[in-house]
Amino acid sequence: MYQLMHQRRPEVIMRFLTWLLLLLPSVAAGQPQLVGSVDISDTYRILSMDVAGDTVYLGMAESGLAELVAIDASDPHEPTLTDWSFEVGFDVNDLAISGNIAYLATGHPSMELMVLDLSLPTPLIASYDTPEEALTIAHSEASKTLLIGTKENADSEESYFFDVSDPANIVFGGAFEAGRDVGHVPLSKQMGGFPANGKIIARGRGAADPWLTFLATDDAANEFQVISNINDTVMVPDLNGDHIRHLACVGDSNTFPNFTLHPGTWCKVLRDAVWHPEFKVTNFPRIGATMTDEPNNDNDAYALLEMAIDADADLAILAFGTNDVIRRTPAQIVSAMRELDAMSGAANMAIWFATVPPRFHPSTPANSVEDTNALIAETFGPGQLMDFFSEFSEDEFQPVNVHVNQKGTRKRGDIAVARLRAASFPCADGTDNDGDGMVDFDGGQSIHGSCDVTCPPGVSDPNSDGRADPDPSCIGGPSKDEGRAAASTPGAS
Secondary structure (H helix, E strand, O other), X not given: OHHHHHHHHHHHHHHHHHHHHHHHXXXXXXXXXXXXXXXXXXXXXXXEEEEEOOEEEEEEOOOOOOOEEEEEOOOOOOOEEEEEEEOOOOOEEEEEEEOOEEXXXXXXXXXXXXXXXXXXXXXXXXXXXXXXXXXXXEEEOOOOEEEEEEOOOOOOOOEEEEEOOOHHHOEEEXXXXXXXXXXXXXXXXXXXXXXXXXXXXXXXXXXXXXXXXXXXXXXXXXXXXXXXXXXXXXXXXXXXXXXXXXXXEEEOOOOXXXXXXXXXXXXXXXXXXXXXXXXXXXXXXXXXXXXXXXXXXXXXXXXXXXXXXHOOOOXXXXXXXXXXXXXXXXXXXXXXXXXXXXHHHHOOOEEEEEOOOXXXXXXXXXXXXXXXXXXXXXXXXXXXXXXXXXXXXXXXXXXXXXXXXXHHHHHHHHHHHHHXXXXXXXXXXXXXXXXXXXXXXXXXXXXXXXXXXXXXXXXXXXXXXXXXXXXXXXXXXXXXOOOEOOOOOOOEO
């Protein structure tokens, strides 16, 4: 026996090596890998990044060279630095791109906010002078607003917002005192082990292959990196079949971005926590908004939810009540919630409600928050609720106020992330029944046969119209989800 094994040993080893070579690519394929990079210059230092289609715009520290440059990432495996650039003469600390418009937060002494039309040969179309250097910027396409944060100024505010409905004619909307620098909230130092040297400055995705991740880093050798396989798992259903798992945060001033806080809103915590090409978060807040209908204006959940529906959101989280409990009864508030629930159901959109938060203010009617939350719990199941009440204390709110502070905002975001990750959708078969590499949420047709006038036994067709109506999220609505079968790799470390 030993002699036989000894004689066949080279053959066994060769077969083992062949098997190992076949195995290795499939193992490596699921791991984060550097698939493209650009070594920009020893002189450049990246401070910011945003992506428009397949063009990556990088904001740089002042170095005597142009401070805004562009990378062509139409082939993300071979990205190249383009000839286009814009010279600011000072640091470009942050930037936001919307269509052809670029908003820059800079260190320029008289144009800390710059607005560029990237389609023009002379792109600067507007600017604004703040008392201190602009450090960070946020743009909301939904509300046509722009917020910038600056360095601390003992005699002035550090947070400014603008109406940018007409980017060439921006309108100052107000300023808030933060009492400190209002700058970036740092990202994780690495994602999936990248960059191998240095840390992440910003991240993004391109149109050519949105499953790849663009990293702007302080790596001295490859400042811009393209990484594969660093996507998080997403528990938001794709109810309209557009391959976007769109989450809408809908709320009042406690949902509205506030640059005096880090993070500025609990919705941003959600956005930063889940990194996936099909995951999208849009904020729909208004200061002073109510859950109940405001007949003389549109500053209520009805108008904001309609905006979320028009934006093709799949799941909306509604966080109201602070402004309702001082003027409406618990029954009126819950009645509005029922109507909003029906409104979302008719639009084939899932909806969750946050409970009414504590209200540490003398104007709060006794037990109004507690009674409202009790009725909410009686009316809606736990699968449709998110707790913004029971775990909060007064030290998580601004003094004698109804607004959460930085600690409270972070806690809200953490609760929302945990609630999202705990969501389960047991009705989904979640399998690749037909072997095409895609999860089949097809109502069972890939198992039992397709529908033709009538559906075979086992195929979901609750309205008997001869077309499958799958409900992978178990929320009572049809879905056309054909999401990717492969589980995505956990992201930020």
